Amino acid sequence: MQTISRLGVVGCGLMGSGIAEVAALGGLDVLVAEGSPEAVRSGRRRVEASLDRGVRRGKITEAARDAAVARLAYTDDLDGMADRQFVIEAVAENREVKTGVFAALDRVVTDPEAVLATNTSSLPVIDLAVSTQRPAQVIGLHFFNPVPVQALVEVIPALTTSPDTVLRTRAFVSEHLGKEIVQASDRSGFVVNALLVPFLLSAVRMVDSGSARAEDIDRGMELGCAHPMGPLRLLDLIGLDTAQAVAESMYEEYKEPLYAPPALLRRMVAAGRLGRKTGQGFYDYTA
């Protein structure tokens, strides 16, 4: 089996930057692609700020940070992915955008054995697989936020994914990224979001109906069930736009009212109150 040393990460937002950071710390040569020079600059800042924070908090040494920075390269041109052996797509949770990235990667990546993975939370992996000429090498690889902290990665073979791709992906995740694996079938939400999203949306409905305040709902779950953060703080961390997109895909798949994005979530997204990343969501982060 070919050793994987050259990773591509497409998208350097919250998830892509975390994946790139973990992979570079794991010793991989990582090329990160973003859509524009400005997006490349902010993606790079995000990765480097997180590595610096790791040094400040005593998680990694300065030498480890410097080595990781040296293993990371950035581009605004997907053609740069040509020599990659494994590529993880982590762009916005939007079917058209992701399909476009997979079709482009299929044209560009020269190694016929390369694995093309998607970090989708809820879209069918098969839709991305069939947008390429190599559906046997396309697989779901779902990370959790913050990527450097959360130990889990869900591995999701599509109907077309070969057993060899699954084996190589599992080995790659545990050996190079040091993450634990849960394998799930290609059903919207996989294991974790299928359980988590209805819980988060129920908390939004509780705020909307006026039956409890956001602070009390969060305190309830933090102190009553030992969750590290309550559901509304967690929505602010995930991003309300991402949560809405995930809920929409899950609702489309199951037609189950529990997955339907509540009106308050939609209104907050429309207002640009997306959570931490915009400074306001269920809580204010501007201070």
Ligand code: CAA
């Ligand atoms: N990078 C690296 N380390 C980080 C970090 C980051 N971005 N954020 C926090 N940490 C580390 C800190 O260094 C700290 O480590 P130590 O305790 O060893 O010093 C630890 O995590 C705790 O951090 P803080 O003290 O700053 O803050 P906290 O105790 O409030 O923890 C949290 C923050 C890690 C986010 C924690 O609240 C948590 O785990 N929350 C739940 C997150 C969760 O459920 N994520 C899944 C979301 S669902 C998803 O991602 C999937 C999807 O498809 C939507």
